[in-house]
Amino acid sequence: MLSHLNISALIFVTGIYLSACGNDAITSADASNERAVNMGEGVYAEHCAQCHGAELEGEPNWQVKKSDGTLPAPPHNDNGHTWHHDDKLLFGYTKLGGVGVLPKNMKSGMPAFSDTLSDEQIWAVLSFIKSKWSIEAQQRQASMNVK
Numbered sequence: 277m278l279s280h281l282n283i284s285a286l287i288f289v290t291g292i293y294l295s296a297c298g299n300d301a302i303t304s305a306d307a308s309n310e311r312a313v314n315m316g317e318g319v320y321a322e323h324c325a326q327c328h329g330a331e332l333e334g335e336p337n338w339q340v341k342k343s344d345g346t347l348p349a350p351p352h353n354d355n356g357h358t359w360h361h362d363d364k365l366l367f368g369y370t371k372l373g374g375v376g377v378l379p380k381n382m383k384s385g386m387p388a389f390s391d392t393l394s395d396e397q398i399w400a401v402l403s404f405i406k407s408k409w410s411i412e413a414q415q416r417q418a419s420m421n422v423k
Contacts, residue, residue, distance in 0.1 A: 303395075305363045305402035307414060316404030319397045323389065328352050332408055346385035352405045359413040362420040363402065370398050 302312045321330070327349035328334055334351030341347055350356040358366065369377045370393075374384020389398065406414060 301396055302399045302403065305366065305399055305406055307403055307406035307409070309403055312400045312403035313407045314404075315397070316400035316402065316407075319393065319401050320404050323393065324352075324401060327385075332356075332405065342385075344385075345383040349385070353408055354410050354413050358405060359409050359417040362417070364421075366402055367395075367398055370401065371395070 300311070302309065302315070306312055320328075329349075329351065332352040334353075334356055335348035338348040338350045338356070350358065352358045361369075365377070369386060371388065371390045373388030374382070374386040376388055378384050393401070406417070409417070
């Protein structure tokens with residue numbers, strides 16, 4: 277049977293452990309964070325690849341509007357424009373969808389993932405996507421994130 281002292285010690289040690297583990301939360305898009313990239317690869321495959329392609333290639337004719345006024349899903353590799361945007365916009369666009377970020381007069385087929393993915397999962401997906409860019413694209417995009 278655990279004594280009051282043993283229970284207090286267990287709670288203390290558990291608190292230290294959880295505190296240490298909590299510092300590993302993914303809170304940015306970092307292509308060099310192996311854990312984030314690995315997590316993001318799985319999340320991307322499950323939630324993003326059906327539109328943006330398993331190889332991040334996007335839909336065909338992604339720059340030509342569809343009959344409903346939306347654009348097809350763009351590539352997320354160097355051939356697209358994802359790396360032309362800063363992390364804040366990419367995160368917001370993923371979390372809130374096109375409707376939540378774009379001006380009212382622009383249509384977007386991008387759904388909001390705020391009810392589907394956690395912030396950590398969104399950052400992980402962005403980390404994975406960045407890891408597939410060329411060094412030049414990564415550097416250009418990183419310069420947009422300087423505060």
